Amino acid sequence: MSGLAKTEVDLSLQHAVLGLLSVAPASGYELAKHFEQTLPRVWHAQNPQLYPVLSKLAASGKIEVSAQGPRNRSTYALTPAGRGELRHWLVEVEPDRTMRSEVYLRAFLLTFALSAKDALEVLDREAKVWQRERDGLASFIAESEQFVAPHDSHMIAYDLTLRLADAMLGWCDETRRRIEARL
Template sequence: MSLRYALLAILRVGPLSGYDLQKQFHQSVGHVWHAPDSQIYPELRKMESDGLIEAEEQTRGVRGTRRLYHVTDAGEQAFLDWMAAPLDYQRVRDPAHLRAAYLEAATPDSARRFLEAHIVEWEGELAQWEGELAHIEALSNPMLTRRLSVTPEAERERTIAYKRFAYEGLVERARGEIEWARRGLSLVDRLYP
């Protein structure tokens, strides 16, 4: 149930409509915590009814409306409380390593396809995260610059440093997965000469 904290993290920077939030989300924190629109809009409504955020209804054109959300004091506090609370770790459930452990039941071709797909999958993630990291280093991430503009000077270094730290971790994990799968491909070659 981290979705609401991911959303709060974005909204804390400044008010946004559900639509804008959703766009920002997919470009920033969505790389770490995926959620489809169909989950975001209802969650915003729930957060509103829980008093964490408030909406200001605006008219758009003649008939259209949009709801501009901002974080309440209770929402800010909820975010800080979450930050101070221990994280609950989910139990491991890893389909790739499950399959890898029983790969002798696959044909060599299937084994190779599986490992190649694993590489493709993690190369995709890697590219995204490296892109984010480059944006962070260059201060060209729009969310981050918006964030820094409302952040006191002394906090800016930390804000950047922690973002860099988080994405570096993801990049390393992706690299690890890719290396592992490459080793798997060599192993398949060795096992079926």
């Protein structure tokens, strides 16, 4: 069954799009906003990439235009074939576990390349950023839990982001302690 291209490439962006459309039908413009607002720490993709991908997916029958709106707006929805491809990819295709994260890279290099003083300064700045992100997400989750159950898919997804932020915060904290132990 299927595959998205002749050559067996991975093409995660196409699957990311199928995945977002499995949550709800959306236009290219809305997808771009989802990538920017809810997925920037997961899968980064912008506007000019998306339209060609949507055309390809439509051409191969994985998605279809489910509604036309004002300003030339086309809302796309998954077809059964698209849903099948998404399931196939999630269940049967071995994940590519490589990553490319500037945040992790900087954390990794921090203590090799910087003096204790510089490292502590950068560490504190980073910790603040992650703390703000963590707090924002935590209170959003707390509010949402009044309306949706914790086993709701959105809650499960937020939980992942929260745990990754916590991991970074824990590391910042522990690293501060280790660097201070050097002095």
